[in-house]
Amino acid sequence: xxxxxxxxxxxxxxxxxxxxxxxxxxxxxxxxxxxxxxxxxxxxxxxxxxxxxxxxxxxxxxxxxxxxxxxxxxxxxxxxxxxxxxxxxxxxxxxxxxxxxxxxxxxxxxxxxxxxxxxxxxxxxxxxxxxxxxxxxxxxxxxxxxxxxxxxxxxxxxxxxxxxxxxxxxxxxxxxxxxxxxxxxxxxxxxxxxxxxxxxxxxxxxxxxxxxxxxxxxxxxxxxxxxxxxxxxxxxxxxxxxxxxxxxxxxxxxxxxxxxxxxxxxxxxxxxxxxxxxxxxxxxxxxxxxxxxxxxxxxxxxxxxxxxxxxxxxxxxxxxxxxxxxxxxxxx
Amino acid sequence: xxxxxxxxxxxxxxxxxxxxxxxxxxxxxxxxxxxxxxxxxxxxxxxxxxxxxxxxxxxxxxxxxxxxxxxxxxxxxxxxxxxxxxxxxxxxxxxxxxxxxxxxxxxxxxxxxxxxxxxxxxxxxxxxxxxxxxxxxxxxxxxxxxxxxxxxxxxxxxxxxxxxxxxxxxxxxxxxxxxxxxxxxxxxxxxxxxxxxxxxxxxxxxxxxxxxxxxxxxxxxxxxxxxxxxxxxxxxxxxxxxxxxxxxxxxxxxxxxxxxxxxxxxxxxxxxxxxxxxxxxxxxxxxxxxxxxxxxxxxxxxxxxxxxxxxxxxxxxxxxxxxxxxxxxxxxxxxxxxxx
Numbered sequence: 001x002x003x004x005x006x007x008x009x010x011x012x013x014x015x016x017x018x019x020x021x022x023x024x025x026x027x028x029x030x031x032x033x034x035x036x037x038x039x040x041x042x043x044x045x046x047x048x049x050x051x052x053x054x055x056x057x058x059x060x061x062x063x064x065x066x067x068x069x070x071x072x073x074x075x076x077x078x079x080x081x082x083x084x085x086x087x088x089x090x091x092x093x094x095x096x097x098x099x100x101x102x103x104x105x106x107x108x109x110x111x112x113x114x115x116x117x118x119x120x121x122x123x124x125x126x127x128x129x130x131x132x133x134x135x136x137x138x139x140x141x142x143x144x145x146x147x148x149x150x151x152x153x154x155x156x157x158x159x160x161x162x163x164x165x166x167x168x169x170x171x172x173x174x175x176x177x178x179x180x181x182x183x184x185x186x187x188x189x190x191x192x193x194x195x196x197x198x199x200x201x202x203x204x205x206x207x208x209x210x211x212x213x214x215x216x217x218x219x220x221x222x223x224x225x226x227x228x229x230x231x232x233x234x235x236x237x238x239x240x241x242x243x244x245x246x247x248x249x250x251x252x253x254x255x256x257x258x259x260x261x262x263x264x265x266x267x268x269x270x271x272x273x274x275x276x277x278x279x280x281x282x283x284x285x286x287x288x289x290x291x292x293x294x295x296x297x298x299x300x301x302x303x304x305x306x307x308x309x310x311x312x313x314x315x316x317x318x319x320x321x322x323x324x325x326x327x328x329x330x331x332x
Numbered sequence: 333x334x335x336x337x338x339x340x341x342x343x344x345x346x347x348x349x350x351x352x353x354x355x356x357x358x359x360x361x362x363x364x365x366x367x368x369x370x371x372x373x374x375x376x377x378x379x380x381x382x383x384x385x386x387x388x389x390x391x392x393x394x395x396x397x398x399x400x401x402x403x404x405x406x407x408x409x410x411x412x413x414x415x416x417x418x419x420x421x422x423x424x425x426x427x428x429x430x431x432x433x434x435x436x437x438x439x440x441x442x443x444x445x446x447x448x449x450x451x452x453x454x455x456x457x458x459x460x461x462x463x464x465x466x467x468x469x470x471x472x473x474x475x476x477x478x479x480x481x482x483x484x485x486x487x488x489x490x491x492x493x494x495x496x497x498x499x500x501x502x503x504x505x506x507x508x509x510x511x512x513x514x515x516x517x518x519x520x521x522x523x524x525x526x527x528x529x530x531x532x533x534x535x536x537x538x539x540x541x542x543x544x545x546x547x548x549x550x551x552x553x554x555x556x557x558x559x560x561x562x563x564x565x566x567x568x569x570x571x572x573x574x575x576x577x578x579x580x581x582x583x584x585x586x587x588x589x590x591x592x593x594x595x596x597x598x599x600x601x602x603x604x605x606x607x608x609x610x611x612x613x614x615x616x617x618x619x620x621x622x623x624x625x626x627x628x629x630x631x632x633x634x635x636x637x638x639x640x641x642x643x644x645x646x647x648x649x650x651x652x653x654x655x656x657x658x659x660x661x662x663x664x665x666x667x668x669x670x671x672x
Contacts, residue, residue, distance in 0.1 A: 044622070081566035083581075083611070085581065143592070200623050200627075203627075207627075208626040
């Protein structure tokens with residue numbers, strides 16, 4: 001399977017923090033429009049693409065948004081104070097370069113702090129090189145959000161980039177769609193908004209789609225780095241089939257379906273239990289009267305930092321697994 | 333005055349009856365339909381003269397307060413909070429208990445009897461009680477029973493330069509602004525929803541939005557204002573007198589950018605002062621409204637109020653007037669289209 005590095009680079013290079021997903025939505029829309037029958041955008045901004053069929057209605061969700069920092073104050077000297085959009089740690093933010101939608105670049109730093117262990121966002125600021133409030137105001141406004149500013153990098157089998165959470169999920173959905181053969185299933189690919197701030201887009205889009213079965217595509221943690229917290233997921237061990245996380249316990253029939261499809265098609269997979277975090281499937285599985293749902297996760301190192309790391313082999317396994325699931329005639 | 337009557341009425345979460353009745357009496361002649369839903373929300377519909385998107389404007393009727401949990405043999409009353417209250421502010425405050433408004437005062441062991449360690453710590457609920465002047469459990473039970481609601485007892489007072497102090501400005505101020513709008517002439521049709529139990533987890537707003545199915549939601553609030561001494565400027569959530577506070581984001585919602593922009597533009601065009609709510613702490617009914625069913629675009633406009641969730645909060649009358657004016661103009665802007 002060829003790896004479409006250009007597409008993944010384009011997806012991760014695109015600015016789209018939670019609530020500001022317009023840019024990534026336009027790119028994805030252009031990318032998929034030749035492969036689906038209907039496209040709509042709902043009130044919160046979810047991109048809902050349908051490939052019509054008359055069997056099971058399957059919703060596949062990957063989130064378009066990424067974490068960021070929102071400006072809440074600009075001081076007289078032009079320094080910006082900020083708060084978090086999504087789950088971030090002050091220590092990870094420190095000394096990172098950030099970029100705003102209009103291309104303004106800044107550096108995150110902090111006031112002198114006695115105990116760095118107690119560093120809080122309140123004590124931190126962003127320097128965009130402005131020398132006064134007026135000058136800063138020409139570049140940014142209160143409410144503007146910036147994201148990490150790091151370059152995409154790939155080698156033979158690794159990809160390193162910001163916001164692979166969850167552009168890699170979007171990438172897998174797009175590539176699976178392109179390679180999809182005939183299927184009877186009624187497929188809704190939903191590129192969701194605002195996952196990082198509470199699975200919000202998945203909730204309203206699931207209500208609208210009203211699926212029989214749900215799948216989310218997202219990243220998951222790993223336990224394969226030096227002295228890592230115990231977790232039986234590693235890079236290069238294949239697509240991770242979720243068993244449980246904080247947002248859900250995967251329906252046993254879905255777990256069985258997913259592992260069987262992986263085995264039937266010789267797709268490398270590993271089982272995943274994540275003890276922190278959740279995914280859009282957490283919102284989908286309790287939609288309306290309940291939706292049996294599962295998750296294909298991409299094992300990812302350094303999630304929510306400026307350089308997340310994934311394996312191309314795992315990505316390709318995930319694409320294949322999603323494709324085979326969508327092609328399958330499913331009886332639960 | 334309406335805001336005086338609204339703030340002096342008691343409506344601790346789950347016990348909004350008095351406030352609800354006052355609101356219904358106030359608006360019933362100005363709306364085309366009004367009903368109280370199963371959970372207690374007031375859902376009123378005002379029909380306009382033009383095709384309108386489904387607009388829901390919401391303010392919550394409830395306020396934070398306390399509830400009776402136990403009556404001691406001494407006749408003193410133990411209690412628990414309803415909604416988020418800083419327990420350090422409670423001692424020595426006067427309260428009003430139950431539907432007969434039995435007066436009481438929150439007391440604690442006198443300072444000379446407290447151990448040195450106790451003196452340096454804030455009093456907790458366990459150390460506080462309410463004294464209603466009863467000498468025994470039996471005597472207290474003639475007036476008060478377990479489960480009775482306890483409201484703060486304070487009067488609406490105007491003071492200083494254009495300021496108001498009153499309890500429950502969060503969110504009677506929102507209710508009052510919404511009532512102003514209902515009484516004005518609008519071409520746009522809209523649902524005016526007065527919700528219950530916001531302070532105990534945005535309880536009423538979900539069912540209300542499920543019923544109304546709004547495309548656009550505007551939430552009116554009395555919000556935190558921390559422009560006080562010892563707070564660094566970048567931590568001032570809002571400033572008194574700087575105009576209506578427009579929300580960017582809070583724990584429950586990332587507010588729709590386009591709707592926010594429409595509100596900002598409206599303020600600018602009409603020379604109405606405005607500010608952004610510069611914190612993401614807290615949440616409001618929008619958290620339920622914007623994710624109900626297929627979702628809605630929402631915004632929040634608030635009157636800044638110092639000392640909210642206490643027996644006495646403070647607002648600026650100009651902020652109130654400007655919020656009311658801004659809301660009216662925003663509705664007119666939505667009338668001319670282009671939001672959805």
